[in-house]
Amino acid sequence: MDEIDRAIVNALQGDFPICDEPYREAAEKLGIAEAELIARLGRLLEEKTLTRFGPMFQVERMGGAFVLAALAVPEADYERVAAQVNALPEVAHNYRREHALNMWFVLATEAPEGIQDAIGRIERSTGLAVYLFPKLKEYFVEMKLAA
Amino acid sequence: MGAGTVQPDADDRRLIMATQGGLPLVPRPYHALAEQLGLGAEDVMARLTRLLDAGVIRRIGAVPNHYALGYTANGMSVWDVPDECIDKLGEQVGRLPFVSHCYHRPRHLPHWPYNLFAMVHGKSREEVETQVQRIADLLGGDSRAHDVLYSSRILKKTGLRIGG
Secondary structure, rough: HHHHHHHHHOOOOOOOOOOHHHHHHHHHOOOOOOHHHHHHHHHHHOOOEEEEEEEEHHHHHOOOOOEEEEEEOOOOHHHHHHHHHHHHOOOEEEEOOOOOOOOEEEEOOOOOOOHHHHHHHHHHOOOOOOOOEEOOOEEOOOOOOOO | OOOOOOOOOHHHHHHHHOOOOOOOOOOHHHHHHHHHHHHOOOHHHHHHEEEEEHEEEEEEEEOOHHHHOOOOOEEEEEEEEEOOHHHHHHHEEEEEEEOOEEEEEOOOOEEEEOOOOEEEOOOOOHHHHHHHHHHHHHHHHHHEEEEEEEEEEEEEEEOOOOOO
C-alpha cells in the first residue's frame, strides 16, 4: 500500500456518490484520474486489502434479521464445524475467537423465520448448541478504519 | 414488518442481489447495473438513493480487511453492567472514538454474564488493552465483570447474501 492507496481506503469507506460517473467524482476529490482509481480499487480487492466495494446492507431495515451467534466447538472438530457453518449462505461472517465460545458468526436472513431454520440446520449438522446474541439495542455502529 | 422497515419491491431485490458482491468497477457502474437488470440508469440511482435514505443500505464504499490494514488485534470487549443503566452506559461507551460497534445483547447465565458488547480494534494487543482500560474507567463500579475475546482468524466474511 502506498500513500494513494491509503488515501483511497480512508476516503472511500462511505459516501461513494450515486451519479453518472461516481468514480470520476471520487477520483477528482483524491486528485487522481478516474482510471487510476478504478485500477487501484481492483488491485486492493484482488490483494484482499478490501473485502468488498459497494453498498453495505442492513437487512433488518427490510424486514429481515441479523443475529450474532456462537458455538463452543471442541478443538478436534474445529475445521469440520467451521466448514459446516460456513456452508450456509445465511452466515455472513464468522470469526474464531479465544474463549470457551470459540466460534462467533452472524446469521443474516431476509425473513425472521429464516434464523430459526438456519440454527436448526447448524445444530443438526454440528451436534452443538447455538448460543444466540440478538441485538437488544444498538448504541453505535461505524466501522471505519484508518489505513 | 416492524417500525422503521421498508419493503423492497421485486426490482429492489434484483438490485440488491446484483450489488451485494460489489459495484461494477467501470466508469458508469450504475448504468452497467441498469443494463444488466433491464432497468433505466435513473431508476437504478433513484432506487439506491431511496434504499440509502431508508437505511436498507447503511453506506456505499470500501470494506477493508482489518488484518490487511494492520489491525491484527480485534477485540470484542464484553461487560456485565446493571440492566437499569445499560442504555446510559451504552451510549457513553459508543461515543468513545475507538469503539466501532456497541450493543446491548442478552446474557446466557451462568456461563455468560455479559450484556454490553463493544468492539475495539488496534494494531497490537497492548493498544486494545489500553482501550479496554479506558472503557473500564468509564464504567467504573457499574462493570461487575468483563472479558475481551480476540479474533484469531477470519473464517468467513462475505456480508449479506440474499437468495434468488
